[in-house]
Amino acid sequence: xxxxxxxxxxxxxxxxxxxxxxxxxxxxxxxxxxxxxxxxxxxxxxxxxxxxxxxxxxxxxxxxxxxxxxxxxxxxxxxxxxxxxxxxxxxxxxxxxxxxxxxxxxxxxxxxxxxxxxxxxxxxxxxxxxxxxxxxxxxxxxxxxxxxxxxxxxxxxxxxxxxxxxxxxxxxxxxxxxxxxxxxxxxxxxxxxxxxxxxxxxxxxxxxxxxxxxxxxxxxxxxxxxxxxxxxxxxxxxxxxxxxxxxxxxxxxxxxxxxxxxxxxxxxxxxxxxxxxxxxxxxxxxxxxxxxxxxxxxxxxxxxxxxxxxxxxxxxxxxxxxxxxxxxxxxxxxxxxxxxxxxxxxxxxxxxxxxxxxxxxxxxxxxxxxxxxxxxxxxxxxxxxxxxxxxxxxxxxxxxxxxxxxxxxxxxxxxxxxxxxxxxxxxxxxxxxxxxxxxxxxxxxxxxxxxxxxxxxxxxxxxxxxxxxxxxxxxxxxxxxxxxxxxxxxxxxxxxxxxxxxxxx
Ligand code: NAD
Numbered sequence: 001x002x003x004x005x006x007x008x009x010x011x012x013x014x015x016x017x018x019x020x021x022x023x024x025x026x027x028x029x030x031x032x033x034x035x036x037x038x039x040x041x042x043x044x045x046x047x048x049x050x051x052x053x054x055x056x057x058x059x060x061x062x063x064x065x066x067x068x069x070x071x072x073x074x075x076x077x078x079x080x081x082x083x084x085x086x087x088x089x090x091x092x093x094x095x096x097x098x099x100x101x102x103x104x105x106x107x108x109x110x111x112x113x114x115x116x117x118x119x120x121x122x123x124x125x126x127x128x129x130x131x132x133x134x135x136x137x138x139x140x141x142x143x144x145x146x147x148x149x150x151x152x153x154x155x156x157x158x159x160x161x162x163x164x165x166x167x168x169x170x171x172x173x174x175x176x177x178x179x180x181x182x183x184x185x186x187x188x189x190x191x192x193x194x195x196x197x198x199x200x201x202x203x204x205x206x207x208x209x210x211x212x213x214x215x216x217x218x219x220x221x222x223x224x225x226x227x228x229x230x231x232x233x234x235x236x237x238x239x240x241x242x243x244x245x246x247x248x249x250x251x252x253x254x255x256x257x258x259x260x261x262x263x264x265x266x267x268x269x270x271x272x273x274x275x276x277x278x279x280x281x282x283x284x285x286x287x288x289x290x291x292x293x294x295x296x297x298x299x300x301x302x303x304x305x306x307x308x309x310x311x312x313x314x315x316x317x318x319x320x321x322x323x324x325x326x327x328x329x330x331x332x333x334x335x336x337x338x339x340x341x342x343x344x345x346x347x348x349x350x351x352x353x354x355x356x357x358x359x360x361x362x363x364x365x366x367x368x369x370x371x372x373x374x375x376x377x378x379x380x381x382x383x384x385x386x387x388x389x390x391x392x393x394x395x396x397x398x399x400x401x402x403x404x405x406x407x408x409x410x411x412x413x414x415x416x417x418x419x420x421x422x423x424x425x426x427x428x429x430x431x432x433x434x435x436x437x438x439x440x441x442x443x444x445x446x447x448x449x450x451x452x453x454x455x456x457x458x459x460x461x462x463x464x465x466x467x468x469x470x471x472x473x474x475x476x477x478x479x480x481x482x483x484x485x486x487x488x489x490x491x492x493x494x495x496x497x498x499x500x501x502x503x504x505x
Contacts (some may be wrong), residue, residue, distance in 0.1 A: 012043040013025045014189045016052055016213055017196035019059035020206025025052050025213065031186050036102035036332040037322040037370040044098075045189045048214035053181075053221035056210040060152040060179035061227045063207025068149045070205075072126045074120060075175050079123045081202035082171070086116055093194055097163055098323040100188035102331040102371070103286045105323060106458035108163075115167030117454035118472050122171035128477050129176060141489045147481035150253060151229035154222045156243065158235040159185035159334050160289045160393075166195060168458065169232045172476040174199075174208060181228075182209045183218050187334055223247045230480065232471065233257065234291075237391070237417070237463050244466035255467040255479055257459060259391040260419035263296040265408045265434070268303040270424035270445075276310035278424065278448035279397065280329075284318060284375045287333050288342075288395040291464075292420045292442070292449045295392060297399040298408045302377070304401050308357075315358055315375050320365045332370040333394060339371040342394030346376055349387035349398070354378040360395060383411060391417070405430060415490040419460030422448050441465065 014033065016023040025046030033043040046052075067075075086093070089114055097108035118339045121128075131146035141413050155169035164183055173180045184192040199209045222228055223246040230253035232244040240258035242325050247254035264282070265276050282294040299307055323331035333339040343361050350356055356378060360366075363374020376396040381388045387398050402408050412421055422444035423434045431445045441460035444450030452473065459470025469479045 011041065014043050014045040014193065014213055016046060016048060016056065017193055017209075017211040018056045019063075020200055022193075023052075025049075027052060027214075029459070031215070031409065033100055033187065033189065034335065035099050035370070036334055037099075037324065038076055039371065040371045043190065045186050046213040047186070048212045048218040048221075050217070052214070052334050053212050053225070054217050056181050056212045057152060057222070059207040059210055060181055063205060064149075064151055064179045067205060067208045068181055069114065070177070072129060072177075075177065076123055076125050078199070078202045078204050079119055079125070079175055080188070081173060082198055083116060083119050083123065085198045085201055086112065088118065089194070089198065090468045093191065095162055095324075096190050096194060097188070098331070100190060101159065101162060101289075101334060102323050103289075104328050104331050105316045105326050107286055108323070111161050111164040114451065114454075116166040118167050118476075119171045121454040121472070122175040125172075125175040125477075128356065128474070129481065136358045137487070138489075141487060143451055143485060145483055145485040146479070147176070148484055150480060150482055151178060152181065152227055153178045153230040153232065153480060154181045154228050156183045156219050156222070156231065156233045156235065157185055159187040159203040160286070160291070162188040162191040165234045166192065168234070168476075170195065170209060172472060173480045174204070176477060176480040178230075178480055179208045179210075181212060181222065183212050183222060185216065186213065186215055189213050195306075212435065219243070220246070223252070224250060226250065228252060229255065231256075234471070234477070240466050241463075248467075253479065255459075255469050255471055256465070257291070257471060258464050258466065259393075259417060260291045260293075260460065260464050261296060261389070261391055261415055261417045262292060262294050262420045263298050263412045263415070264294040265298040265300060265412070265421070265423045266303045266307055267405065267423065267425035267427065267430060268301045269426045269428050270303065270307075271426065272303075272306045272310045274446065275307060275424040276314050278422070280314045280318065282448035284315075284330050284395045285337045287330050287373070289334060289393055290449070292451050293393075294422065295396065295398060296388065296409060297397060299399055299401045300405055300408050304399065308379075311377075312358070315377060316376055316455070320363070320372060320374060321368070322370070330375070330395065332368075332372045334371065336371050338394070339373050339406075342373055342392055345387055345390075345394070345396060349385065349396075350380070351379050352381075352385040352387060354381040354385055354387055354398065389415075396470070404480060405433075411435055413437075416463045417460065418462035419464035420450055422446075422450060450492065
């Protein structure tokens with residue numbers, strides 16, 4: 001995305017939202033936002049500087065004392081209202097996602113649904129935040145615990161889920177009594193302002209939810225500000241590591257979710273038709289731009305040939321085109337730069353000696369004006385190839401053939417990422433062994449994208465997550481609150497009745 005001096009006319013501008021209202025960014029830096037299906041510039045986005053971030057943090061810090069003391073039922077009511085407003089504007093939000101990100105409308109709508117489920121979970125905050133109580137832990141002594149908000153929280157989010165990933169964060173942060181600053185991806189920033197407007201309409205007081213647009217300058221200003229108590233990050237692994245190190249060195253709570261390379265293991269007894277369906281959806285859906293996308297097929301024993309027999313015809317009939325047409329299965333990639341990077345991995349795989357079975361660079365769709373690439377399939381890749389080791393984040397599936405189940409487990413466990421994985425088999429014992437011994441945070445059994453529902457929590461292992469806690473669910477409630485335990489003894493009071501004698505020591 002190119003950056004340029006502030007433009008005055010002719011194009012929609014995506015700015016900040018601070019203290020309950022739109023706020024013009026003071027910086028002169030702006031970036032372009034593209035319609036990824038047409039390649040046309042559809043907006044420009046502010047690149048906030050330190051003083052914009054300072055303004056947002058001051059608003060969030062100012063709103064915290066009052067919001068954190070607002071009765072929990074009132075905070076829950078804002079979430080109930082938000083839920084109905086998102087349902088009202090769902091189609092509009094999906095179009096916003098599709099225009100800037102490119103994913104097909106039905107997929108965009110599905111991502112709103114998954115985010116909305118976190119809002120629904122947050123509606124139950126009075127129950128979720130309850131503490132514990134013991135009476136008479138000593139004579140006349142009681143102990144109780146409560147969870148209190150941590151203060152100003154920040155969320156830094158990636159381009160691939162402009163609606164859902166912010167919703168993994170702000171509903172629980174706000175419902176637990178914190179104030180929040182969202183720094184969305186500069187590649188598809190418009191949804192962030194929609195959240196701000198809907199939250200204001202839902203009755204959220206000014207300053208509780210703020211948006212600063214921008215890039216690493218805004219992120220670093222957030223991470224280095226001592227008024228920020230906690231940072232949630234979702235994005236690529238190098239940036240996740242940077243965010244984790246900087247925020248934790250500055251004494252903040254931090255959960256930083258990073259990249260992935262998700263393996264789908266196919267045993268010879270699997271239902272090959274179902275495995276192939278799963279691979280097409282999880283490998284090429286959203287053009288492979290999902291952190292839970294399947295990018296590696298591990299074909300065990302003699303499963304490769306029967307699997308390919310089912311898989312290739314399904315790849316052949318994939319419908320690719322603008323995300324605005326719900327008949328399509330797959331849309332464009334996010335930017336021309338990213339499309340070229342993904343295509344360069346196809347060159348790399350060929351040079352490394354993987355067998356190129358389907359070549360997305362040759363697909364008719366690459367002649368369209370947007371950032372399109374066809375589906376790609378490599379076979380006979382090996383564990384030392386870059387196409388296997390690195391996150392490509394595009395519609396590229398890479399197959400590795402192994403002889404045994406144990407080799408498959410070893411392969412997955414040796415990989416630096418540990419976000420998600422799946423096994424397809426009819427054998428319960430193999431599935432159980434796999435689930436128990438695999439070193440990955442989210443595991444699917446005959447389920448290709450095992451994204452936990454809102455009342456569980458989402459998070460990978462190894463270099464897919466930095467920090468101690470996963471995101472949303474009860475892990476989210478704990479992340480956004482700190483525990484206080486009170487031990488109290490009350491001396492005898494008025495219960496004995498009035499005392500009419502002269503008080504003495
Ligand atoms: P990214 O890391 O480039 O950007 C994420 C956020 O960090 C953006 O808001 C961006 O502005 C900011 N940022 C970028 N460079 C920075 C820097 N040097 N210093 C500080 N901040 C910086 O990620 P992306 O390209 O937007 O998203 C794709 C990545 O996100 C993939 O790696 C994908 O696997 C990952 N992802 C992970 C999950 C998960 O749950 N683990 C979910 C979605 C996406």
